[in-house]
Amino acid sequence: MSETPSNGETPIVRPRRSPAAIRAAADDFRTADAQLRAAGGDADPKAAKRNELLVSALFALGGLFGVGFLVAYFAIKLGPKHGDVLDQALKSNLALGLTLTGALLCLGAGVVLWVKLLMPHPQVTEDRHDFFSTEEDRLAAAADFNRGAEEAGVGRRPLLVGSLLAGTVPLLVAPIALLRDAGPMPGKTLRHTAWFKGSKLIDLTTGEPVKLGMLAVGSLVTVMPEGATVEEDATSPTILIRLRPEEYKPVKGKENWAPEGHVAYNKICTHAGCPIGLYEQQTHQLFCPCHQSTFNVLEHCKVVFGPAARPLPQLEIYLDDEGYFRAAGDFNQPVGPSFWERG
Amino acid sequence: MTTTAPRRSKPTTMTGKAVGGVGRWADDRFGGASFLRRTFNKVFPDHWSFMLGEIALYSFIILLLTGVFLTFFFDPSIKEVVYNGSYEPLKGVKMTQAFASTLNISFDVRGGLLIRQIHHWAALIFVASMSVHLLRVFFTGAFRKPREMNWVIGALLLQISLLEGFAGYSLPDDLLSGTGLRIGFSIVESIPVIGTYFGFFVFGGNYPGPQFIPRLFTIHILLIPGILLLLISAHMMLLWHQKHTQFPGPGKTETNVVGHRFYPVFMAKGGAFFLLVFAVLAFLGAAFQINPIWLYGPYNPAQVSAGSQPDWYIGWLDGSIRLMPPIETNIAGHTISWNLLVPGLVLPGVIFGLLTMYPFLEAWATGDKRYHNLLDRPRNRPVRTGLGVMSLVFYFILWLAGGNDIFAHVFHLSINTLTWIFRVGVIVAPPIAFVITKRLCIGLQRKDAALAEHGHETGIIKRLPSGEYIEVHEPIDAGLREFIGARAEGEGGPKPITRGKRPGGPLVAAQRKLGGFYGDGAPAPLPEAHHNGHGEHHPEELETPVD
Structure with a gap:
């Protein structure tokens, strides 16, 4: 490219740094870089001495951080005798982590600089040798294979091959059979919860049976059947909500399921089995925080939004003479997520 | 520079001798010096x-x-x-x-x-x-x-x-x-x-x-x-x-x-x-x-915390479960919970199946049986790049949907509206992403072609004797030209077996169609450079094809 205008052309705008100058600077840089790549530290022995010191200093600093790690390990003690447990743990974590980071960083950076500044690292070219075989080798291998099969009589003695395969099959089934005792048959397990006829409704947090008057209108409590624990009966948790009596719209067969406006619904989402976590008083909606299925309590926990396809099963409850709530029996349908045999 | 065998000489230093001794001991017993040598000199x-x-x-x-x-x-x-x-x-x-x-x-x-x-x-x-x-x-x-x-x-x-x-x-x-x-x-x-x-x-x-x-x-x-x-x-x-x-x-x-x-x-x-x-x-x-x-x-089956998010890499599955409409069927006493089965198993199954088999699908569509050791630039394969971006958009919408409760909370949006936006988006956005990406790739190819043809802008404005103003362009150097001009067509490798007449049938027709779809937007060879950059031609010259 021409820099000086000729034949009457007038340059009227020039960039501050001419392309030539930029190119020259880039060329200088490339030359220096190429020298470093080709010769490493030998390119400039004086610079190499300096760089050697720099890299060694990084390695030494890494060692110091390593010592710091050991000091932090022994100096910061854990446990209640040494101050606030969480504070101590976090302090120890920070000290150990940062010293470890420092040590690794210094050593890693040192090696990188070693390569970049002191090791020759020229670009080299290597041929890709074919790793596949020649056609002759392939044919020869196939011929050898066939010869072996022929000698073993695989083709000629079908009885041998057949009986070998037949003899192996039971052994292949055995490991599957061995896994049979990995768990019980589902049987009717998924159809039942721990609720039974006459069970009191036990407040999960206090462990006390729920009595009329304990719940204010608009509030709710998670209840379990008597004698059951959430750890063992993970599908039994049930929500007891107190509505205003007129808010409960009874349907046929469920006229008496809401004594004094108290309704009980299984807490396990019919979608993926999370416990329904949130109740919005204003809209009377139960909300599952896992996948946002929303159930309307005023419509017998019909699904109003989200991926759940079925309402939450309702538990029939009644008030006994002493004012305790009791279950009239188990849920009348399987609770929780759907499964093939659910029907 | 080509590989030169390292110099062979007797070690002279103490460490050199020690290494030599250990090496000799090991090679006497296990062999492998030649393997090590190849390994040391292997190029990455x-x-x-x-x-x-x-x-x-x-x-x-x-x-x-x-x-x-x-x-x-x-x-x-x-x-x-x-x-x-x-x-x-x-x-x-x-x-x-x-x-x-x-x-x-x-x-x-x-x-x-x-x-x-x-x-x-x-x-x-x-x-x-x-x-x-x-x-x-x-x-x-x-x-x-x-x-x-x-x-x-x-x-x-x-x-x-x-x-x-x-x-x-x-x-x-x-x-x-x-x-x-x-x-x-x-x-x-x-x-x-x-x-x-x-x-x-x-x-x-x-x-x-x-x-x-x-x-x-x-x-x-x-x-x-x-x-x-x-x-x-x-x-x-x-x-x-x-x-x-x-x-x-x-x-x-x-x-x-x-x-x-x-x-x-x-x-x-x-x-x-x-x-x-x-x-x-x-x-x-x-x-x-x-x-x-x-x-x-600790875990308690009766409790859950709001804002339950899994680790990031499970997020897209959680999102797909959140977006699924409430579908469940009951046929002959058997319940199928589509709202879990589809987003939780069918979708990841199909996605991972396609992902795993992708190289074979592409090779089948393009009929490409050559060896490829040189990489493609994404812009030169607009359809593949488009499909990739399309899949990414699909994945990211599902991933975002996995945090829909957080977004609704932080941005004060209705969770229902947000879920619907994601439901529509996950179906509509990916094809749009495909079309846009493919267009962008073709645009970038044209930019490459223009660069190869006209060169870099230099910032120098010249006035021609005719009075016309032009900017002087400088041709790109050979290295860059080789990089942007490479079409990575592949060569080498064993000769594929050529079958005689190709059978007809719907599968072959589908393959041809897919091949056409894949080949669309493939780059043309890079044009030659104008000898002196852009614009130094008289208008009448420009109207005739150059070079």
Whole structure:
């Protein structure tokens, strides 16, 4: 490219740094870089001495951080005798982590600089040798294979091959059979919860049976059947909500399921089995925080939004003479997520 | 520069002699000096994007190291205990031994919290670096023949790693992970015919299952790591054997490798990179809290916390479950819970199936049986790049949907509206992304062509004798031209067997159609440079084709 205008052309705008100058600077840089790549530290022995010191200093600093790690390990003690447990743990974590980071960083950076500044690292070219075989080798291998099969009589003695395969099959089934005792048959397990006829409704947090008057209108409590624990009966948790009596719209067969406006619904989402976590008083909606299925309590926990396809099963409850709530029996349908045999 | 055999000479220094002695002793017994020599001189190409897989490998090593430490203190038992350890707020709370021992690791074992946090961060980075590595391999076409099987192994590694991560995340038996397991059990239950049996056998009974945490522990620390180790070894051996791909550029061809020797440069750089990856993970473990199970509390089937999000790599599955409309059918007394089966099993099954088989699908569509050692620039394969971006958009919308409750809360939006936006978006946005990406690729190709034809702008404005103003352009140098002009058509490799007449039929018709679809937008050869840049022609000359 021409820099000086000729034949009457007038340059009227020039960039501050001419392309030539930029190119020259880039060329200088490339030359220096190429020298470093080709010769490493030998390119400039004086610079190499300096760089050697720099890299060694990084390695030494890494060692110091390593010592710091050991000091932090022994100096910061854990446990209640040494101050606030969480504070101590976090302090120890920070000290150990940062010293470890420092040590690794210094050593890693040192090696990188070693390569970049002191090791020759020229670009080299290597041929890709074919790793596949020649056609002759392939044919020869196939011929050898066939010869072996022929000698073993695989083709000629079908009885041998057949009986070998037949003899192996039971052994292949055995490991599957061995896994049979990995768990019980589902049987009717998924159809039942721990609720039974006459069970009191036990407040999960206090462990006390729920009595009329304990719940204010608009509030709710998670209840379990008597004698059951959430750890063992993970599908039994049930929500007891107190509505205003007129808010409960009874349907046929469920006229008496809401004594004094108290309704009980299984807490396990019919979608993926999370416990329904949130109740919005204003809209009377139960909300599952896992996948946002929303159930309307005023419509017998019909699904109003989200991926759940079925309402939450309702538990029939009644008030006994002493004012305790009791279950009239188990849920009348399987609770929780759907499964093939659910029907 | 070509490979020159290193000088052969008798060692003169003390260390040289010692190494020689040990080497001689070993070679007398095992042989292998020639193998070592080939290994030392093996050439690895250099590009920043080739380090993504390395990050995954080093994270895996760090996972093994930190994991072994954790097994010394973790007790995978669901035996119920009343906590009486050092963390005051949870004293007297009933929890499983698994949760209690995790608290113990965090508060009573020096360095325990750090190792736990590094382990968790390493798991997140492991999956992340694998994913980005996969994208690099996809968009540059590194999966093409002869490397299809290494893609398959890589895809399996990713899938198994998701399982491994989920298993590890579930072990402490905290409130968050227990909720995740409950959802997992429900997904298993939704499998037609065998779902309940399978769930009961795996969990040792109905959820939560008395056997599950100990079994998960064995799976997490023995079974899956073993499989991962095996597959990673196979992945590396194939990479070693087939040699690395490289980007096109000066001196780079389909039949050579340009880069650094394995020993000492590549080895030193690799070792340094391991230290640096470890340093980053240690820093994350030191300064960024992860999975503070003492804040979540022990698992309780009757409780759940708002804003329950899994680790990032499970987010897209959680999102797909959130977006699914409430569909369930009941035919002849049998219930199929489509709202779990489709987003939880069918969708990931189809996606992972397509992902794993992609190299074969593309090769079948394009009929390309050649060897490819030079990488594609994504813009030169507009359809593949479009499909990739389309899949990414699909994935990210599902991933965002996994946090729809957080978005609704933070931005004061209705969760219902937001869910509907995601439901529509996940179907509509990907095809749009495909079209836009393909167009962008073609635009970039044209930019390349213009650059090759006219050269760089120099910033110099000239006035011609005719009075016309032009900007002087400078032709691009040969190296750049080679890079942007490479079409990576592939060569070498065994000769494919040519069959006689190709059979007809609908499959072949489909293949042709797909081939046409794939070939659309393929770049033309790069145009020749104008000898003196843009504009130095008289108007009448410009009207005739140049050169």
